[in-house]
Amino acid sequence: MQNEQNERSISVLSKEERSYAPSAAFAKTASVPSKAARAKLSAAAARSPEKFWDAAARELHWFKPWRKTLQWKVPDAKWFVGGKTNLSYNCLDRHLDGPRRNKAALIWESEPGKVRTYTYLQLHREVCLFANALKGLGVKPGDRVAIYMPLVPEAVVAMLACARIGAVHGVVFGGFSAEALRDRLNDAGASVVVTADGGWRKGAILRLKDAVDEAVKGAPTVKAVVVLKHADNEITIDETRDHWWHRLTAKASPVCPPEKLDSEHPLFILYTSGSTGKPKGILHTTGGYMTQTAWTMKHVFDLKETDVFWCTADVGWVTGHSYLAYGPLLNGATAVMYEGAPLTPQPDRFWSMISRHSVSIFYTAPTAIRTFMRLGEEHPAKHDLSSLRLLGTVGEPINPEAWRWYKKHIGGDRCPIVDTWWQTETGAIMISPLPGATAAKPGSATLPLPGIDADVVDMTGKSVPLGSGGYLVVRRPWPSMLRTIWGDAERYRKQYWSQIPGMYFTGDGARKDKDGYLWILGRIDDVLNVSGHRLSTSEIESALVGHPFVAESAVVGRPDELHGQAVVAFVTLKGGKIPSPELKELLREFVAKAIGSIARPAEIRFTDSLPKTRSGKIMRRLLREIAAGGAVRGDVTTLEDFGILAKLQQDEE
């Protein structure tokens, strides 16, 4: 790790030495109740990971048992080979014969304050109706169905309906632009898009259907669009292609037997950013994904029958897939979902919801915690948060100050915090405390879960000694790992299994402390983490050079107290184009329109030229240092034009 930013964070992080052991009261009822119990579980799983995952898979329903737990030849893994199952059956039907039949599966609240609850029986009915509606549109097993929706129960219904009939869902976050949606529709070859007229965000309506109309113009594989009437905004309907959700389901049958699908049947594609401009379609399959998602949900969150679990992520991200939709439903839990902005109408919206719905487990991102911390503890203090018993975080390293604030002002110093490390690619949690067993250290995701062979290694793949840093890798395949990049097996092999031969390369740097705890230091590739969302620098760059005034651009991240990182774009203009504040604003909007507002640069800096090596490579490290406002240190001997450095620094204001 020569990255100076990483070195700085090492020294900051290691100042926090206090560890927080689980309280005796919490440990007493926890599924893994002590450090020794976890160590025992991990040791057994290390001796035979297959036996461990085999037992986890057996907790679920299989129409036909598997012959072989794992078939592995780098980089291709098959889990539960020969087994037949269905994820929607495991999330729904399996719970209908017992006391969970009429238990709340989903409690949804909209920004304007509407609340709807679905029991397992009701959700099952909706899923069957919609699954038949999809079949009626000609959707067959293996077909791709895009879901571009607000965070409404129907988004989960659509996912489960796809899983039920063996269609592959591709959820595209509703905040993505029409262009980003179009690219994903084309890459996946989607035949159906499920959307809504609009969704709620900060008191306004997000016009999803308009974006779909624009995207589908350039996506010839799309044959049908299903539209949920939700925000009641005016939209245009193309009678030859568009179908109202309520009309389709009104005439559909509520009987839809689940397809008996192969364990390796593709379940979903989810796009994420990599270090090139082209988003990667991460493919997950059925049996392994289901097994690890169910296990981690149950044990990382120490789930009890009476819990009310709230994961604040949107289903457009993997967290929403695994811990809003699938994880809770696989375990027969009650999940809360909220469609809207966290500070609308007031900064206490989340705390009011926790209190009104008696949320007992709350899972959110560090960026949200830092926002709440800034707004002040008077907002949570207004509400009775005593229903909470466990807190979680995910998405980026949490700074100890935010961790302690979360613990005190949200958790009432009573709730343990699980800092869970994982990725879109890993499908489910990989590194995390088990709340009744693992002493937490603020800022550390602690230890690999049982059955997960994660470690920090040097470039040759050798485990680094305690107290040092390196690359975070996973040595052995795990059930919920990605199976490929959709349509690009070669990129899959190269990106994940070749950087350090034979091991899965996460792209994160990490440090192992004296107790073997893992401290994630962030990405080492050209991927930014803004508010817990991965953005690729080159994707933003290619958006910028798509503007007719822009000659060249280089995008880097600058540390940002609130968002983790902020996007800074260095831009050179074409001859004759004059830099101006208006043009900066225009370019920021241009990126937001091309990708989505999450990618809007915090700052645009015009420059006459970019610092390059003699071979013409942009020296991003220098730009990162300049963007961070610090002096340029380290080696600049490969820089082609030294004058440019001084200029870039002068131009700062």
Ligand code: WT7
């Ligand atoms: C990247 C994955 C997995 C759900 C959300 C993000 C960073 C994730 C942590 C954590 C430190 C974390 C990593 C990782 N990350 N969780 N607990 N501590 N960093 O999914 O968009 O695929 O991003 O998020 O850098 O590689 P994603």
